[in-house]
Amino acid sequence: MNNIRDWCISRQLWWGHRIPVWYCGNCGKVIVSTVDPASCPVCDGTELRQDEDVLDTWFSSALWPFTTLGWPKRTEALKTFYPTSLLVTGFDILFFWVARMMMMGIYVMKDVPFKDVYLHALVRDEKGEKMSKSKGNSIDPLVMIDQYGTDAFRFTLAAYTAQGRDVRMSPERIEGYKFFVNKIWNAARLTLNNLTDFDESAPSAAPDSLPEKWIKAKLNETIEEVTRSLDEYRFNDASAAIYNFIWHEYCDWYLEISKPALYGKISPEQKQVTQRTMKEVFGAMLQLLHPFMPFVTEELWQALKGSDENAIMVSKFPVVQEAWSEKAAEKDMEMLMEIITSVRNIRGEMRIPPSHKLKVLISVAEEQSKKIVETGSNYILNLSNLESLVVEVNLVETKGVATGVVGTTKIFVPLSGIVDIAGEKARLDKELAKVSKDLEQSSRKLANHDFRAKAAPEIIQKEEDKLKSFQEKFTALERALKKLNEIAV
Numbered sequence: 135m136n137n138i139r140d141w142c143i144s145r146q147l148w149w150g151h152r153i154p155v156w157y158c159g160n161c162g163k164v165i166v167s168t169v170d171p172a173s174c175p176v177c178d179g180t181e182l183r184q185d186e187d188v189l190d191t192w193f194s195s196a197l198w199p200f201t202t203l204g205w206p207k208r209t210e211a212l213k214t215f216y217p218t219s220l221l222v223t224g225f226d227i228l229f230f231w232v233a234r235m236m237m238m239g240i241y242v243m244k245d246v247p248f249k250d251v252y253l254h255a256l257v258r259d260e261k262g263e264k265m266s267k268s269k270g271n272s273i274d275p276l277v278m279i280d281q282y283g284t285d286a287f288r289f290t291l292a293a294y295t296a297q298g299r300d301v302r303m304s305p306e307r308i309e310g311y312k313f314f315v316n317k318i319w320n321a322a323r324l325t326l327n328n329l330t331d332f333d334e335s336a337p338s339a340a341p342d343s344l345p346e347k348w349i350k351a352k353l354n355e356t357i358e359e360v361t362r363s364l365d366e367y368r369f370n371d372a373s374a375a376i377y378n379f380i381w382h383e384y385c386d387w388y389l390e391i392s393k394p395a396l397y398g399k400i401s402p403e404q405k406q407v408t409q410r411t412m413k414e415v416f417g418a419m420l421q422l423l424h425p426f427m428p429f430v431t432e433e434l435w436q437a438l439k440g441s442d443e444n445a446i447m448v449s450k451f452p453v454v455q456e457a458w459s460e461k462a463a464e465k466d467m468e469m470l471m472e473i474i475t476s477v478r479n480i481r482g483e484m485r486i487p488p489s490h491k492l493k494v495l496i497s498v499a500e501e502q503s504k505k506i507v508e509t510g511s512n513y514i515l516n517l518s519n520l521e522s523l524v525v526e527v528n529l530v531e532t533k534g535v536a537t538g539v540v541g542t543t544k545i546f547v548p549l550s551g552i553v554d555i556a557g558e559k560a561r562l563d564k565e566l567a568k569v570s571k572d573l574e575q576s577s578r579k580l581a582n583h584d585f586r587a588k589a590a591p592e593i594i595q596k597e598e599d600k601l602k603s604f605q606e607k608f609t610a611l612e613r614a615l616k617k618l619n620e621i622a623v
Contacts, residue, residue, distance in 0.1 A: 143193045150188030196234035199247035218248045225253040260304035285427035286312040292373040328396045332409040340403035346411040347463035349388045354458045418452040470510040476538030476545045477518040483614040491521035497529035499542035562615045573604040
């Protein structure tokens, strides 16, 4: 706090806190008092007139940290919560409010009013312009809440609140996180429906399998990342970590890979292990998400734990469990996931229906990798919808297969009788020619100086997005055509 200057604390307004100054109509005495005076202390005159001015808004606001806690009385709240730990505000009132709260706190309370100040971003429209009623680009938060839900709106703000960067807000972004909320409800439905016959008091009859070890290890990493990010006020990083865990790891992989165990296709013991893990992981997941989505998580926590349990908001925040750290399990599971993803990519590129069962050959570099793949073969068979799976060390690639590569591991998918190679090549050639023409036209348009000079920024952005889409499609088509040409050789 340097170069602090005098500050005019009065405003000529008809509303606000009246300045506690009175003028005597008899002798002209100026009276300053904390209570309304009945008479002049000099001449005992009763013709007193209070100053018409009011205290500056920022003067009143500067008293906020301690007046809200009962000052000038020495209340328990004041003793407990002053100074506070954190003030959250916008950078545009750093001098008007934050600095003045500091001055008032030190003067009145003899201590600073807070330890940290978090300067949040300004919320702008989707083009980066400041929201304004006259421009008509304002977003009414109450309308967004009615349309997309409070939790989706809260999570959107957290996800886009990067330090030092303004938030570009649009209904489309909020809608995207409404889909995330729907994903959580669907995951909860699957989880809770499969816990109806789970006896939590029964001792575990089997050790954790690879998926259980993996999901607990990933949860551990998520707890660590979310906690660290919240401690450092990196709310967007915290929300990104929990989003990635819920959507991509718990929903996309763990729930899918657990279905055979849940549906009794493995063993009752494995089902119990899976149920125990699901309940534990899902509960911790809700606790991590609670600061961002308090309403959805409280509802699901009660459904998971029962109404006699404490509310989620007073439950202990998850902490890292050292016993869950399983780097080897993470590495093995990620290898299996990459193999499954590779088979799925081949399906997509070759336009093979998901319902068609494939025969897959996998070539690994050494016996250890072979053991990992064979141990997880059931997961690969189920999630890739395979008829058969053969794993060998240094398997020789045969003609007529589509090949995927995962590190030193190669995945071969025989296409004989599945794909019409000549017909598919003709289709790709035709589509590639069309995309190439679109790409050329879009590139020429963006290279035109007149277009860039005269077109509105949103039109230019739209054209740049189109060009990027054409480039991505062109690359994907080229890759698919190259794969077909390799097969035909």
